[in-house]
Amino acid sequence: MSEDQTLSYDVVVIGGGAVGENAADRAARTGLSVLVVERELVGGECSYWACMPSKALLRPGSVLAQARAVPGAAELITGTLDPALVLARRDEFTSHWDDHGQVEWLESAGLALLRGSARFTGEKELLVEDEETGTSTRVIARHAVIVASGSEPVIPGIPGLAESQPWTSREATAVEQVPGRLVILGGGVVGVEMATAYRDLGAEVTLIVRGDRVLTGAEPFAAEEVGTALRDLGVDLRFGTETTAVRRDSGGVHLTVTGPQGESTLDADELVVATGRRPRTADLGLEVLGLDGLTVDDALQVPGHDWLFAVGDVTGRTATTHQGKYDARVAGDVVAARFGDDESLREQERAAGDWSRFRATADHAAVPQVVFTRPEVAWVGLTEQQARDAGRTVRAVSYPIGSVAGASVSADGYHGTAQIVVDEDAGVIVGATFTGPDAAELLQTATTAVVAGTPLDRLWHAVPAYPTVSEVWLRLLETTGL
Numbered sequence: 001m002s003e004d005q006t007l008s009y010d011v012v013v014i015g016g017g018a019v020g021e022n023a024a025d026r027a028a029r030t031g032l033s034v035l036v037v038e039r040e041l042v043g044g045e046c047s048y049w050a051c052m053p054s055k056a057l058l059r060p061g062s063v064l065a066q067a068r069a070v071p072g073a074a075e076l077i078t079g080t081l082d083p084a085l086v087l088a089r090r091d092e093f094t095s096h097w098d099d100h101g102q103v104e105w106l107e108s109a110g111l112a113l114l115r116g117s118a119r120f121t122g123e124k125e126l127l128v129e130d131e132e133t134g135t136s137t138r139v140i141a142r143h144a145v146i147v148a149s150g151s152e153p154v155i156p157g158i159p160g161l162a163e164s165q166p167w168t169s170r171e172a173t174a175v176e177q178v179p180g181r182l183v184i185l186g187g188g189v190v191g192v193e194m195a196t197a198y199r200d201l202g203a204e205v206t207l208i209v210r211g212d213r214v215l216t217g218a219e220p221f222a223a224e225e226v227g228t229a230l231r232d233l234g235v236d237l238r239f240g241t242e243t244t245a246v247r248r249d250s251g252g253v254h255l256t257v258t259g260p261q262g263e264s265t266l267d268a269d270e271l272v273v274a275t276g277r278r279p280r281t282a283d284l285g286l287e288v289l290g291l292d293g294l295t296v297d298d299a300l301q302v303p304g305h306d307w308l309f310a311v312g313d314v315t316g317r318t319a320t321t322h323q324g325k326y327d328a329r330v331a332g333d334v335v336a337a338r339f340g341d342d343e344s345l346r347e348q349e350r351a352a353g354d355w356s357r358f359r360a361t362a363d364h365a366a367v368p369q370v371v372f373t374r375p376e377v378a379w380v381g382l383t384e385q386q387a388r389d390a391g392r393t394v395r396a397v398s399y400p401i402g403s404v405a406g407a408s409v410s411a412d413g414y415h416g417t418a419q420i421v422v423d424e425d426a427g428v429i430v431g432a433t434f435t436g437p438d439a440a441e442l443l444q445t446a447t448t449a450v451v452a453g454t455p456l457d458r459l460w461h462a463v464p465a466y467p468t469v470s471e472v473w474l475r476l477l478e479t480t481g482l
């Protein structure tokens with residue numbers, strides 16, 4: 001591949017996923033010229049193989065379950081989901097894996113796009129190679145480079161696994177033909193969401209978990225509720241189970257597993273590996289810069305390299321779109337302030353402290369996460385154990401959400417739990433978890449309370465409307481003793 005041209009921009013963003021796009025947009029706001037380099041689809045993993053298609057696959061089952069919980073409507077549901085229609089709606093959400101719409105948005109935001117794979121050849125210097133056209137371009141960043149190259153799935157070194165052509169979340173979210181029997185390896189967020197979606201689509205699902213619970217990052221009670229619900233849904237959930245070998249033949253995939261009942265064989269049509277992700281740094285040429293990863297400070301700058309920033313999954317600091325985009329807004333604003341010609345903005349950024357718009361402080365204290373299973377699980381901040389491990393004196397206060405009037409109106413037999421973790425010394429909430437139908441929508445109040453450090457006796461004056469599910473907030477505060 002020969003070098004065809006040289007391009008110079010003030011700022012170069014590597015990766016046009018949701019996070020890179022956002023960083024680019026903010027960085028351009030003081031008039032800096034910004035180039036986004038993308039080698040696949042503008043919009044990245046979230047738009048085409050992660051958040052959007054997975055939520056499109058999960059939503060129909062959720063709607064059906066909620067309608068079934070309301071007599072008067074429930075009787076009208078006489079059938080099951082139609083997989084073809086569910087997949088067709090999913091295809092709309094991924095724009096049929098066509099990024100025209102996102103490219104138009106980039107253009108409308110005044111951002112330039114270069115297709116191809118970028119790697120560093122020196123400080124502020126990149127080579128971008130486009131395999132499709134066979135062109136290569138030297139790119140100079142006059143001021144800054146923001147890396148937003150995302151993450152990739154980890155395939156464990158289980159004998160025969162890689163050779164068995166397992167699915168990752170990409171194939172699982174882009175499925176065209178629902179397999180009859182599906183095995184999922186890993187009980188993290190991808191594992192439990194995909195187990196739910198594929199049961200809804202009619203597959204027989206086996207979920208293999210090494211430990212004794214799913215969702216190890218969540219409060220144990222929430223993990224237990226999800227585990228029980230998966231079993232109720234008909235998922236064959238196997239705890240304490242290791243996979244020791246995998247093989248594929250014309251009859252499908254065959255796994256050798258060792259669990260509480262000893263060694264056995266599991267046969268399936270497809271196998272999804274959902275065992276975590278790692279930063280996508282392998283082909284960035286970081287070694288040229290003397291780096292083997294992209295650790296960043298709260299301004300999202302790589303220490304020791306005042307021109308180099310990183311945001312999103314590639315930093316290992318965030319693992320969701322919303323939190324990555326938060327970091328992107330911070331990084332974009334820092335770049336715009338440091339390298340733009342607005343002197344007062346530069347001064348503001350120089351003086352910036354925690355909780356200013358130039359520092360990603362929430363990454364340490366208030367990261368929200370929603371898992372779209374049934375029940376949904378939503379949490380923010382510290383779990384009770386994490387708070388204790390951090391040396392805080394805390395009290396966990398919980399309340400069954402189904403006991404509030406709004407929940408009982410919304411569904412017969414509404415089952416869910418709300419829990420807040422209260423720092424006893426400071427009198428504030430440092431973490432919260434909600435489970436249940438639409439629990440995700442209860443989260444923002446908790447996030448606001450944690451970020452604002454609102455004292456409980458002030459929160460007392462935030463009156464939830466009657467009869468809403470949010471009334472659980474009043475019950476939680478009463479349970480603290482107010």
Ligand SMILES: Cc1cc2nc3c(=O)[nH]c(=O)nc-3n(C[C@H](O)[C@H](O)[C@H](O)COP(=O)(O)OP(=O)(O)OC[C@H]3O[C@@H](n4cnc5c(N)ncnc54)[C@H](O)[C@@H]3O)c2cc1C
Nearest residue numbers: 015017019039044045050051118149150312313319320321
């Ligand atoms: C199945 C699944 C479901 C998920 N659901 C949710 C959800 O509901 N909500 C949520 O908040 N998060 C969810 N996530 C997480 C979310 O997808 C990621 O946090 C998010 O996509 C990270 O965005 P990013 O821009 O950092 O990376 P990516 O979206 O991966 O974008 C990186 C981009 O960089 C490009 N790139 C990489 N290297 C180069 C290079 N050298 N040159 C040029 N381009 C390059 C890639 O092609 C890609 O387009 C989910 C993840 C998975 C796997």
Ligand SMILES: NC(=O)c1ccc[n+]([C@@H]2O[C@H](COP(=O)([O-])OP(=O)(O)OC[C@H]3O[C@@H](n4cnc5c(N)ncnc54)[C@H](O)[C@@H]3O)[C@@H](O)[C@H]2O)c1
Nearest residue numbers: 156186187188189190191210274275276277319320370371
């Ligand atoms: N709704 C959402 O926001 C959403 C949805 C899906 C994914 N995501 C993000 O995507 C990221 C990746 O998700 P994920 O589920 O792949 O990772 P994860 O880290 O959440 O879970 C991976 C699980 O696989 C297990 N595991 C590792 N090696 C294993 C092995 N050899 N055999 C069996 N189990 C093994 C781990 O113990 C862990 O429980 C997460 O960080 C998550 O935040 C977010």
